Amino acid sequence: MIDIQQISKKYKGADNFSLSNLDLSIAEKEIFGLLGPNGAGKTTLISILCSLIKPTSGNFSIAGLTYQKNKNQLKQIIGIVPQEYALYPSLTAFENLKYFGSMYGLKGKILEDKINTALEHLGLLAFAHKKIDTFSGGMKRRINLIASVLHNPKILFLDEPTVGVDVQSKNVIIEFLQELNKQGTTIIYTSHHLNEAETFCTRVAIIDHGKLVVTGKPETLIAQHSGAHNLEDVFIDITGKALRDHA
Numbered sequence: 706m707i708d709i710q711q712i713s714k715k716y717k718g719a720d721n722f723s724l725s726n727l728d729l730s731i732a733e734k735e736i737f738g739l740l741g742p743n744g745a746g747k748t749t750l751i752s753i754l755c756s757l758i759k760p761t762s763g764n765f766s767i768a769g770l771t772y773q774k775n776k777n778q779l780k781q782i783i784g785i786v787p788q789e790y791a792l793y794p795s796l797t798a799f800e801n802l803k804y805f806g807s808m809y810g811l812k813g814k815i816l817e818d819k820i821n822t823a824l825e826h827l828g829l830l831a832f833a834h835k836k837i838d839t840f841s842g843g844m845k846r847r848i849n850l851i852a853s854v855l856h857n858p859k860i861l862f863l864d865e866p867t868v869g870v871d872v873q874s875k876n877v878i879i880e881f882l883q884e885l886n887k888q889g890t891t892i893i894y895t896s897h898h899l900n901e902a903e904t905f906c907t908r909v910a911i912i913d914h915g916k917l918v919v920t921g922k923p924e925t926l927i928a929q930h931s932g933a934h935n936l937e938d939v940f941i942d943i944t945g946k947a948l949r950d951h952a
């Protein structure tokens with residue numbers, strides 16, 4: 706479904722490559738975790754796959770479509786949940802979602818029913834007509850998620866969808882994503898929550914310094930690393946204990 710070949714990225718003015726010669730294939734209906742320390746290149750890779758930025762070299766295709774030839778078709782089959790909230794604070798949740806749905810050509814009762822169903826699933830129906838600037842971080846994350854799935858994308862990219870949310874919101878988000886996956890949506894997500902990734906993902910890739918270090922099922926990676934009891938042990942074993950501060 707997603708085929709990445711030799712992708713490299715060097716940002717304008719940067720000294721180093723943020724991604725180098727990355728090869729990766731992701732199959733339909735996987736829940737795939739992109740893991741790695743701060744600055745590893747996870748957001749860069751997701752941004753390239755969502756056609757938000759261009760790779761410096763290399764190619765990728767999604768369901769046989771490429772950004773060079775099929776940008777508009779690609780836009781229709783993918784959903785993007787960015788790290789930052791992409792919501793209008795002075796509009797209500799419902800108004801925001803109507804706006805995002807209309808960007809994909811959805812309208813009328815069909816759109817309103819979709820919004821109400823998703824708000825109900827994510828525990829937000831009672832807040833539909835409240836302004837976003839009154840919402841907590843966890844509520845905004847859930848609205849952000851709804852905004853990205855109204856057009857029933859085949860593939861959903863999420864950049865740290867559970868960062869800064871409480872356990873209750875996190876569980877509701879993960880259950881919602883599992884349900885989408887059961888209905889056929891392929892999910893690619895980045896996270897620093899390794900416990901969450903261990904149980905949520907069918908397969909993970911660990912990226913470090915812009916390079917793909919390892920891919921596999923969480924249980925296989927744990928079994929392959931002697932002394933590892935969980936994915937965090939594997940992660941530390943592979944990426945080391947040094948801090949990754951940069952400016």
Ligand SMILES: Nc1ncnc2c1ncn2[C@@H]1O[C@H](COP(=O)(O)OP(=O)(O)OP(=O)(O)O)[C@@H](O)[C@H]1O
Binds near residue numbers: 717
């Ligand atoms: N617009 C940019 N211009 C220059 N360098 C950038 C830009 N965006 C990211 N980088 C650099 O590219 C590298 C990879 O960054 P990226 O944000 O993809 O990492 P990440 O794995 O998502 O990190 P985090 O876990 O902190 O979100 C880092 O060294 C970062 O400083």
